[in-house]
Amino acid sequence: xxxxxxxxxxxxxxxxxxxxxxxxxxxxxxxxxxxxxxxxxxxxxxxxxxxxxxxxxxxxxxxxxxxxxxxxxxxxxxxxxxxxxxxxxxxxxxxxxxxxxxxxxxxxxxxxxxxxxxxxxxxx
Amino acid sequence: xxxxxxxxxxxxxxxxxxxxxxxxxxxxxxxxxxxxxxxxxxxxxxxxxxxxxxxxxxxxxxxxxxxxxxxxxxxxxxxxxxxxxxxxxxxxxxxxxxxxxxxxxxxxxxxxxxxxxxxxxxxx
DNA sequence: CTTGACATACGAATTAATTAGTACTACAAA
DNA sequence: TTTGTAGTACTAATTAATTCGTATGTCAAG
Numbered sequence: 152x153x154x155x156x157x158x159x160x161x162x163x164x165x166x167x168x169x170x171x172x173x174x175x176x177x178x179x180x181x182x183x184x185x186x187x188x189x190x191x192x193x194x195x196x197x198x199x200x201x202x203x204x205x206x207x208x209x210x211x212x213x214x215x216x217x218x219x220x221x222x223x224x225x226x227x228x229x230x231x232x233x234x235x236x237x238x239x240x241x242x243x244x245x246x247x248x249x250x251x252x253x254x255x256x257x258x259x260x261x262x263x264x265x266x267x268x269x270x271x272x273x274x275x
Numbered sequence: 276x277x278x279x280x281x282x283x284x285x286x287x288x289x290x291x292x293x294x295x296x297x298x299x300x301x302x303x304x305x306x307x308x309x310x311x312x313x314x315x316x317x318x319x320x321x322x323x324x325x326x327x328x329x330x331x332x333x334x335x336x337x338x339x340x341x342x343x344x345x346x347x348x349x350x351x352x353x354x355x356x357x358x359x360x361x362x363x364x365x366x367x368x369x370x371x372x373x374x375x376x377x378x379x380x381x382x383x384x385x386x387x388x389x390x391x392x393x394x395x396x397x398x399x
Numbered sequence: 400c401t402t403g404a405c406a407t408a409c410g411a412a413t414t415a416a417t418t419a420g421t422a423c424t425a426c427a428a429a
Numbered sequence: 430t431t432t433g434t435a436g437t438a439c440t441a442a443t444t445a446a447t448t449c450g451t452a453t454g455t456c457a458a459g
Contacts, residue, residue: 154285154447160416161364178436192419197437199417216425216436227376230365234376237361240285241354246382250391252351252358258370261395264388267374271385284446302406316449321407323447340406340455 158233159208166199167208171226177217282357283332290323291332295350301341 159167169184170176182196200220203209208229211218242248253259283291293308294300306320324344327333332353335342366372377383 155415162417164365193435194420194437195418198419201438202416218437227379231376231380233365234373235380235382237365238382241288241357241361246377247387247390249358250377250383250387251394252355253370253374254391254394255351256355256359258359258362259374263371263374264392264395266371267378268388270375270378271388279445286447317405318407318450319448322449325407326446342407 158236159229162199163203163206163208164233166196166203167222167226167229170209170220170222175219175221177219179217282360283353286323287327287330287332288357290320290327291346291350291353294333294344294346299343299345301343303341 165185166181169181173180178193178197178200181200182191182193185191185196200209200211204211204220208223209220210223211220213219238244238246238249289309290305293305297304302317302321302324305324306315306317309315309320324333324335328335328344332347333344334347335344337343362368362370362373
């Protein structure tokens with residue numbers, strides 16, 4: 152048996168990003184946005200958004216004939232969950248080795264580090 | 276069509292972690308290690324390690340009747356690749372918002388931040 | 400020599416993820 | 430009123446990921 156994805160799958164995430172950008176969106180909105188980058192069928196988008204709704208990531212209500220979708224959770228909540236899952240799976244739950252990677256591979260620079268330090272001050 | 280995973284799948288990663296720990300390992304070694312945590316068949320592990328070999332993550336050589344596997348790349352290389360893919364997919368390629376998440380969710384504390392700062396000094 | 404333990408090879412079944420086709424409905428325009 | 434457009438519902442096909450069974454071979458112990 153193959154274990155179900157607990158977080159968003161890649162395609163689901165791609166759609167959610169577009170919905171978050173728009174606050175609210177129809178299937179057609181997302182379909183057209185996706186079309187700019189790749190060939191995809193309208194019904195494919197519809198199916199994905201239906202799945203996202205049954206999974207609890209989107210809520211819908213009828214407006215005239217079409218459904219209007221909106222996110223059920225904030226981007227921060229969902230992305231935060233994905234990050235946690237990633238840290239658990241790849242780094243056994245500790246964020247420090249992740250940081251080491253970011254620094255060593257120069258994904259972060261001192262400038263960003265300072266920004267982060269400032270953030271910590273704000274939270275305190 | 277479903278896009279192929281460019282990086283390690285969850286189960287593949289689980290096995291690779293065990294091989295990295297050991298430097299070199301047989302199917303039986305990994306099988307027994309996995310058994311401690313969950314029910315799994317010997318042939319399942321064999322299949323997975325064969326896949327990892329064809330994907331270029333493991334190399335094997337015969338020793339007597341069994342194969343001895345060893346990693347084809349270092350843990351840092353592979354994990355680094357997974358991290359990059361994650362940042363690309365989830366954070367559109369920029370590490371800074373990832374950092375913001377880590378800080379806001381208290382996954383990192385000041386102590387870790389200092390460690391990282393020290394690391395940056397070493398690299399310079 | 401036979402048997403049991405242990406290894407690989409090969410094939411296949413299952414499930415999730417992704418994609419899209421077809422049927423049907425409602426509304427508006429001609 | 431007919432026809433085209435745009436929407437949903439439903440079904441289904443494809444591929445990757447995961448799992449494991451069966452067949453087969455080899456070697457060592459008895």
